[in-house]
Amino acid sequence: MIRKLGSLPRRVYQKHGAFYFVTIERKWIRLCSVADGMAAMYEALAATLKADNTHDSMPAVIGRWVDSKRGEWADKTATDQERISKVMAEAFADLAPAQVTTPVCAEYLKNFSETPRTYNLHRTMLRQVLAFAALEGLREGFNPIDNVPTKTLAGRKRLVTDAEIAALKVAAMQQARNGEALVQMIDLALLTGQRIGDLIKMRWQDVTDDGLLVEQGKTGQRLLIQWSPALRAAIEACARGDKIGHVLKxxxxxxxxxxxxxxxxxxxxxxxxxxxxxxxxxxxRAGMDAREAGSLEAAKELLGHKSIRMTEAYVDGKAPRKAKPSR
Incomplete structure (x- = not known):
């Protein structure tokens, strides 16, 4: 059985305002203070388990997997993945990878059954962690999570309207901090269709004679968005003196x-x-505008999707289908 979320891992105890790990020889090793929180405790526990030569525990394997992936993730992705990994390490604290079976995986994922996206994120990470454990020789055979189905995600149908965009800009300019940059970001997001994390990374050297060069953090794909009068105006609105450093400051x-x-x-x-x-x-909204002004293929290119099916699923249902009257 996996340990219920919120309980302490096996051989970890709270004493005198601190968390301690007790070795097989009954030696008490201080991990961190209780005030440092559970996340700090699990980081210290993973390090202690490695030093204790018990590197075949799930928390230690999860920690090594995170370390192996850290350089591949954008900042926001890394934050999300590390948060999920800490929850997972807590739940599987008493198990070794070889003890993780299909029923154990299913039991863990029940914690997230009401939120399909979160469920799928945990399922994906657990699958990769168990595959990593197999490469380390800590388990054999098929990946037990393969028999646990993913959750179907309902496409988001919310479409921001022109009136809402105008109201947001007015509200943003009433803010004491970050209001002007938020308006600039809104304009760039609507024109380029890029993820917010990619927009705030853009630097002035990405502004070229041929267009705006974007490297998408999620896919690694490089995209040159050609100039339009509106895009030029939006970029120029971001300029403050010398065009050096980040576009959005x-x-x-x-x-x-x-x-x-x-x-x-x-x-x-x-x-x-x-x-x-x-x-x-x-x-x-940018994807919808690109489809309406051009085609689904135009939306695919702007959004950086790998397939038309992905784009179709992304924009489907965001706006009502158009039809002509019968007469």
Missing amino acids: TQSGRGYQYAGIRSAWVRACERAGIKDLNIHDLRG
Whole structure:
């Protein structure tokens, strides 16, 4: 059985305001203070298990897998993956990879059955961790999670309207911080269809004579978005003196973190009275606009999708189908 979320791992105890790991020889090893939190405890536990030559535990394997992938992830992806890995390490703290069976995987994923996207994220990570364990020789045979089905995700149908965009910009400019940059980001997102993480990474050397060069963090694909009058105007609106460094800058001249620009977005939505609108919905609107102005293929190229089917699934249902009257 896997340990229930929220309980302490095997051989970890809380004593005198700190977490301790007790070795087989009954030696107490201090991990961290309770005030440091569970995440710090699991990081210290993974390091201790490696030093204790018990590297075949699931928390230790998960930690090594995260280390092996860290260089491949964008900042936001790394934050999300590390958060999931800590939850997983807690749940599988008492098990070795060879003990993880299909029923154990299914039991763990029940924790996320009400949220299909989160369920699938945990399933994907667990599959990769178990494959990593097999490469290390810590388990044999097929991957037990292959028999646990994924959850079907309902496509998001929310489409941001022109009126909402106008209201968001007005609300953004009423903010004391980050308002102007949020307006600039909204314009760039609607014109380029790129993910917010990729927009805030853009630097002035990516602004070329032929267009705007984007390297998509999720896929690694490089995309040159050719100039239009609207895109040129949006880029020029971001210029502050010398065109050096990030295109989107904070008031202190540094590049934005995702959390900062998202916080400005949430405040603008609240001020404008707009509900159920995600910052990622700007990308969906850009895809719809590209399809309406050109074709599904045009939307695919702008969004950087690998297949038409992916683009079709992404934009389907975001706007009503058009039909002519019978007479």
